[in-house]
Amino acid sequence: MGQKVSRNDFEWVYTEEPHASRRKIILEKYPQIKKLFGHDPNFKWIAGAMVLTQILALFIVKDLSWPWLLLMAYCFGGILNHSLMLAVHEISHNLAFGHSRPMHNRILGFICNLPIGLPMSISFKKYHLEHHRYQGDEVIDTDIPTxxxxxxxxTxxxxxxWVCLQPFFYIFRPLVINPKPPTRxxxxxxxxxxxxxxxVVYFIGWKAMAYLLIGSILAMGLHPVAGxxxxxxxxxxxxxxxxxYYGPLNWxxxxxxxxxxHHDFPAVPGSRLPEVKRIAKEFYETMPQHTSWTRVLYDFVMDPAVGPYARVKRRQRGLAS
Incomplete structure (x- = not known):
């Protein structure tokens, strides 16, 4: 039987989320960061190459035995699909083509979504932008466990x-916490x-489809990149x-x-975030940081003081006492 954690409630606060105020302070000191705003012109080619790689991989995995397919899904396909999920994350902020071409971003999101197997590009954007604006809100921020x-x-x-089942919580939690009608x-x-x-099923076979779906699920659970x-x-x-976290998995x-x-400057594409840190290093190097996503997973499971309760939550707007 597992050891009980020491927390029995979330960390409730009545302050605003910290990133908007820090953004203002940093920009007053380093206005040159504004030059980093905008889309990354190389992003669409990188994301497109990842999609093409996964499609080509289907012709290899279709004839593999199930043990080898599972290994391939965990060690290769899942990593690519997780990267494509994070490509969708970039696209949700319009960092592929810029805010002036929203449909270009949405179409690329559809394309990056393909190897993932589950439709999530548009739904992710709908909820993720609220996570930024209302970080920690007990109703609006669906990133927080129920x-x-x-x-x-x-325990x-x-x-x-819970770590193993993370993909299912991410899929279904928004439907419980903050359900929204589907958009066009x-x-x-x-x-x-x-x-x-x-x-994929018709032209390549069920194994190819299983490779995509299993990879997506495995790489969102007990997997280093899911840390x-x-x-x-x-x-x-x-x-x-x-x-x-500033380690090699950022690559x-x-x-x-x-x-x-990223939360301080969501208008800066991922490729330029290291430059934000370099410019405003005194703001970031003094904050607690992680050195390993694998170690994060280990500590989350083994440390009694860390668990699903270990999140900052804010009362729903207008209800704070």
Missing amino acids: LLEARLFD TFGKFM LEIINTIIQLAFNAA HFISEHYMFAKGFETYS ITFNVGYHNE
């Missing part, structure tokens, strides 16, 4: 299972995705609700590890 999750998975074994673009996203999935889900906002040091995740920098 109270039921925290209560059910607050060592429970946290291990979400319906289009779903139709395109289902048509692609059907084409960023926990590293970003789970409270490993009291009083700090966002954490950065395949569009620098999502530069997470304080």
Whole structure:
């Protein structure tokens, strides 16, 4: 039986999320950071190459035995699909083509979504931008575990299972916390995705489709690249609700590890976030940071003081007492 964590509630605060105020302070001192705003012209080629690589991989995995397919999905396909999810993250901020060409961004999002297997590009944007604006809000921010999750998975074994099941919580939690009616673009996203999935099954086979879906699920759970889900906002040091990671896995995740920098400056593409840190280093080097996403997963499971409860939450607007 797992060890009980020492927390039995979230970390409730009544302050605004910290990034807007820090952004203002940093820009007053370093206005040159504004020159980093805008889209990355190389991004679309990198993301497109990743999609093409996954499609070509389907012709290799279709004849593999199931053990080799699972290994391939975990060690290769899942990593590529997770990177494509983070490409969708970049696209949600219009960092592929800029704010002046929103449909170009949405179409590229549809394309990057294809190997992932589940339609998520438009839905992710709908919820993710609220995560930025209302970080920690008890109703609006669907990145935070529900109270039921925290209560059910607050032992060592429970946290291990929670990490393994992360993809399902990410898929279904928004439908529980903050359900929204589907938009026209979400319906289009779903139709395109289902048509692609059907084409993969018809022309290449079920194993190829399984490779894509299994890879997506495995790489969102107990996988080194999935460590960023926990590293970003789970409270490993009291009083700090966002954490950065500056290690090598940033190379395949569009620098999502530069997470304080990203929340401070969501208009800066991932490729330029290291420059934000270089310019304003005294703001970022003094904050707690992670050195390993694998270690984050280990500490999350094994440390009694860290778990699903270890999140900063804010009362719903207008209800704070």
